[in-house]
Amino acid sequence: MSVELLESAKKQAAFAAVDEFVTADTKFVGVGSGSTVVYAVERLNEKAKASQKPLHCVPTSFQARQLITAADSLILSDLESCPLLDVCIDGSDECDADLNCIKGGGGCLTQEKIVAYNSKQFVVIADYRKDSTVLGHSWRLGVPIEVIPFAYTAVSNDIKRLGGTPVLRMAKAKAGPLVTDNGMFIIDADWGDIQDPAALHQSLIVIPGVVETGLFCDMAKVAFFGQADGTVVRKTAQ
Numbered sequence: 078m079s080v081e082l083l084e085s086a087k088k089q090a091a092f093a094a095v096d097e098f099v100t101a102d103t104k105f106v107g108v109g110s111g112s113t114v115v116y117a118v119e120r121l122n123e124k125a126k127a128s129q130k131p132l133h134c135v136p137t138s139f140q141a142r143q144l145i146t147a148a149d150s151l152i153l154s155d156l157e158s159c160p161l162l163d164v165c166i167d168g169s170d171e172c173d174a175d176l177n178c179i180k181g182g183g184g185c186l187t188q189e190k191i192v193a194y195n196s197k198q199f200v201v202i203a204d205y206r207k208d209s210t211v212l213g214h215s216w217r218l219g220v221p222i223e224v225i226p227f228a229y230t231a232v233s234n235d236i237k238r239l240g241g242t243p244v245l246r247m248a249k250a251k252a253g254p255l256v257t258d259n260g261m262f263i264i265d266a267d268w269g270d271i272q273d274p275a276a277l278h279q280s281l282i283v284i285p286g287v288v289e290t291g292l293f294c295d296m297a298k299v300a301f302f303g304q305a306d307g308t309v310v311r312k313t314a315q
């Protein structure tokens with residue numbers, strides 16, 4: 078599939094989600110991170126401009142903050158000012174049949190989970206490649222796990238004990254590890270097909286040094302998947 082068609086699939090998904098979940102009554106929106114969210118912000122900005130009503134947007138990353146700031150009709154906000162959001166719209170690296178997600182492929186996950194948790198609705202937008210049945214099946218880069226730098230070897234050893242294969246994520250244009258928006262490292266850990274993502278998350282989150290995992294379980298109720306043919310498949314959690 079061409080890059081143009083893939084981008085178009087992302088855009089269709091993002092526009093469909095914003096059009097359904099951002100209504101005249103919507104005031105507070107969580108803005109996810111990644112390449113698909115760029116189109117959601119474009120649509121949010123169009124809606125805010127057309128309605129002339131304030132749309133307060135809480136970012137989930139430095140990237141999201143920049144997108145909101147660059148959009149001339151959106152109001153940049155935070156969880157102190159807006160502790161409960163109407164909706165959070167975010168991308169995903171893989172989504173299973175129950176709409177559990179793997180997130181963090183772009184290095185953002187902890188702020189994303191906090192914002193999604195503090196939203197009345199969490200809506201996923203993605204292209205068709207992310208639509209899966211079992212997590213870990215199509216996303217082969219591993220589950221992103223954000224860790225305190227001091228603890229990364231200890232956490233890696235615990236991940237091995239849990240049957241995973243941990244890899245410290247390295248930066249692209251800097252020597253050494255990737256450093257997240259929170260000053261942390263990311264370990265990508267592969268388990269192959271993950272039959273019980275909630276149980277795996279629980280095993281990981283109790284390890285000292287783990288800040289958050291990229292397993293978003295039982296959070297999304299609706300997902301929009303842009304297709305290669307320009308249509309959008311809307312799925313609800315089973």
Ligand SMILES: O=C[C@H](O)[C@H](O)[C@H](O)COP(=O)(O)O
Binds near residue numbers: 169185
């Ligand atoms: O770290 C990045 C975030 O979790 C993204 O939402 C996720 O990687 C999906 O990104 P994209 O829309 O670029 O596929």
